[in-house]
Amino acid sequence: MPELPEVEIARRLLARWSHGAEVVALEPLTGGRLEGDPAAALGATLARWDRHGKLLIGHLSGGGALLSHLGMTGKWARGGPHLDPRPHQRVLLTVERGGERAQLTLIDPRRLGWVAVVPDPAPWLARLGPDALDPALDGPTLARRAGGGAAPLKTRLLDQARVAGLGNICVLEACFRAGVHPHTPAGALPPAAWERLLAGARAHIAHTLAAEAGEEITYLSEGGHNPFLVYGKAPAPCPRCGEPIAKAALAGRPSFYCPRCQPL
């Protein structure tokens, strides 16, 4: 479930719960992936919570960082296994601020998420392209980074080294909003299409963020009702023209699109 909006919400929550707090303990729970040197975080202060694409970065006083990725099913919540036992608690972070302790846990049923403590986050960030919400990222820049060649547009937009933060759902929603088929060869797109794709991705992200923001993480896709324009909609009618939404697979991942609004 986590794509950029959910990671951004996780960032805000982590900042609210632990900004300026000291790391008192950091430990793996059953099945948890805690890598790097967790002991290096002990006693350090969480100076700032940042997000780059789908990577969470907790900057530690002293220069290191606490990194976290949510994988497919991760979320951060307050409460630990002793105070508030819940299934699938994987990593436990205990912080102290103003004399008050708080326990934060990474909850992750499928265990594809992780936490790591690294001495310098720079090499991790260097592997990622500009964040999708970075104001410096514009249409021409996106075209330069993701355009050219015969590879499908969707493959390029999902490549975190080209642009960071776009997931399968976001890419498909952006393609629909831009009127572009997700399997269009990346080199065949005119400049105006890149502008529309970027605007479409940001509109989808803003819409999802607004709908999900709150005290708790509540994923838009949870609750039995599909809130997206095309993702998971086949063969429902296209919201714009009524043509049945189509489904196809690329690299094992599903694509959804309107054959009439998004011709190849």
Place this chain on the structure above:
DNA sequence: CCCTCTGTTGGATT
């Protein structure tokens, strides 16, 4: 009840 299928992440392999 038991299969079988699907998948929001990313990485390795062919």
Place this chain on the structure above:
DNA sequence: CAATCCAACAGAGG
């Protein structure tokens, strides 16, 4: 490049 498998599980459907 791109297709495939994998990680480990929940939930849906037959």
